[in-house]
Amino acid sequence: MKRIFKLSLQLQSCQKVADCLNGEGLRTKVYRTKTGKQFGGERWSARRVYDTLVDEKYIGRIVHKEVSYPGEHQAIVSEDVFKRVHEILKENRVYTHKHQTKRFALLRRLVYCGECGSLIMPAWTNNHGREYRYYTCSKKVKSGYGKCGLPSIPAGELEKIVVEQLRSLLRHPDVIAHTFREVCASGAETGQADKISRLDELRGRRHQSEQAARSLLGLNDPESSLVQSELKRLNGEIKSLEASIRSIESNVTPNRTIELNEVITSLQQLDPVWEVLYPAERRRVLELLVKSVTVTKQSVEVRFLPNGIEQIIDELAPLSERTNG
Ligand SMILES: [Zn+2]
Numbered sequence: 001m002k003r004i005f006k007l008s009l010q011l012q013s014c015q016k017v018a019d020c021l022n023g024e025g026l027r028t029k030v031y032r033t034k035t036g037k038q039f040g041g042e043r044w045s046a047r048r049v050y051d052t053l054v055d056e057k058y059i060g061r062i063v064h065k066e067v068s069y070p071g072e073h074q075a076i077v078s079e080d081v082f083k084r085v086h087e088i089l090k091e092n093r094v095y096t097h098k099h100q101t102k103r104f105a106l107l108r109r110l111v112y113c114g115e116c117g118s119l120i121m122p123a124w125t126n127n128h129g130r131e132y133r134y135y136t137c138s139k140k141v142k143s144g145y146g147k148c149g150l151p152s153i154p155a156g157e158l159e160k161i162v163v164e165q166l167r168s169l170l171r172h173p174d175v176i177a178h179t180f181r182e183v184c185a186s187g188a189e190t191g192q193a194d195k196i197s198r199l200d201e202l203r204g205r206r207h208q209s210e211q212a213a214r215s216l217l218g219l220n221d222p223e224s225s226l227v228q229s230e231l232k233r234l235n236g237e238i239k240s241l242e243a244s245i246r247s248i249e250s251n252v253t254p255n256r257t258i259e260l261n262e263v264i265t266s267l268q269q270l271d272p273v274w275e276v277l278y279p280a281e282r283r284r285v286l287e288l289l290v291k292s293v294t295v296t297k298q299s300v301e302v303r304f305l306p307n308g309i310e311q312i313i314d315e316l317a318p319l320s321e322r323t324n325g
Helices: 002-011 014-023 048-053 079-089 138-143 155-171 173-185 191-218 225-251 254-278 279-289 308-321
Strands: 060-063 069-070 092-099 100-103 111-113 118-128 128-135 290-295 300-304
Touching: 002 014, 002 048, 002 079, 014 048, 014 111, 014 254, 060 138, 100 191, 111 118, 118 138, 128 138, 128 254, 128 290, 155 254, 155 279, 155 290, 279 290
Parallel strands: 111 290
Antiparallel strands: 060 069, 092 100, 118 128, 290 300
């Protein structure tokens, strides 16, 4: 256990710690129930490492109904080490770079003000010993408040909106396929790009029809004849779209299809591990996939980078593999 905490401070990544433990042939603890059933003894996953790092029983405390009490058993890890690990996980890490002290901000240099076009900067304020994080238009900071009408945004709120949009991109293969098409279109194989573009359009239409069918089923009276006939029409449409998709898929160079599937799978696998990623790892995913975020008084618009996808496969595929291992 001590080793897990030590490794996590060194490697700053749950997946890397898991890889390291598995590489040494270590397995999770084995438990036996009264009936003799056996649990554990498995390969480490990023999720398992994360759960271990946040478990207060390792500093000799037990948590009951969300309140932590001193436990009867001895602490395995010092409270200091536990605290350090948590400071990093909670994103309020202070790190030094070229003799400068910089605080971690997930969206640093990615957000622009839609009101005046300036960069939006992370900012911190202290109020009665409690720290608040914001993102503020840099024009206001440099030229004085009143120079831009965009109010400061609580950091947690803005980060949540951006992360949710990013994660929905990771979850929806059709959006990913669309993004990937742009990568293909920029390549030399124009014939292939056309087919992939057509494939992408058909997949998008299938997604829309499926959504329409789903929302019809959610109506108060899904049995009514009007709804039933509309469902029938949609089902027919989905079937014919699927036939077209299959026929184009068989015409696209297998290589490309495999690549596309690989992209979709890698990105989809990234979504469930998002919560156990270290702040710096999250930041890397954002850097690779998000071109910019524009904030106006009314809206937050996230633009994605299509060509970050190929790199993300190289860099992050090992991260998302074996998450259930
Ligand atoms: Zn501004």
